Amino acid sequence: MKVAGLGFRKDVTLASLREALLAAGGPEGLAAIATVSDRADAEVLKQLACECGVPIKAVPAEALAGVDTPTQSKIVADKFGTGSVAEAAALAAAGPRARLIATRVVSRDRTATAAVAEGDGA
Template sequence: MERDAVIVAGFGYRRGASASSLHAALALAQAGHAQVTALAAPGDKIALLARVAETLGLPLFAVPLSALGATTTSTQSPASLAARGTGSVAEAAALAAAGAGARLLAVRHISPDRMATCAIAEGPDR
């Protein structure tokens, strides 16, 4: 039996971001796209997103830091490149968590308070 593809919302966020920041970024990125089936963030930033995942009832993927820099992103933020070795933490997290052959559905969207970013990727069923 064939199963649906995984739709992952990847996040990047600053220290001091709130769950509201993450929800706002997700709402912006998700507009017009299929419902997400999982959330992802760098492993060292997973604590805040774990609360959001629990609220939404979604699985959470902790993306290894090494996978961020190994993932090609559409967005190229100089600050993200300097801090994390990737053009977009949100895009890299979404793509890495969605698995080999994943494609970006929504480039990073920035929360109105500029504390969080979210991107959406689709990959094969995990």
């Protein structure tokens, strides 16, 4: 199963979320969109999930901590204990043997990131 992980700022627009997701490979074949729990109820995220026809998987911040990611943001590492919310959320939601098939990409306005993982969903 393919899961898109998204990280985003509070002021993100639907257009920026779309742009990041498209840059990471687009919505085709996705089983879900994942993000950190405290952002999972964001209206723009709900709109994107609805457009893509997939559910949102909320990943607790504690589950992101310690997830090894190929890209690193010092700000994200200090706050969440992982290098990328998008990559860590995608990996966590896709299952224990998940692997990234698209590393973190960033929207042009730098308010959204996306990554895609594939796994067994267990």
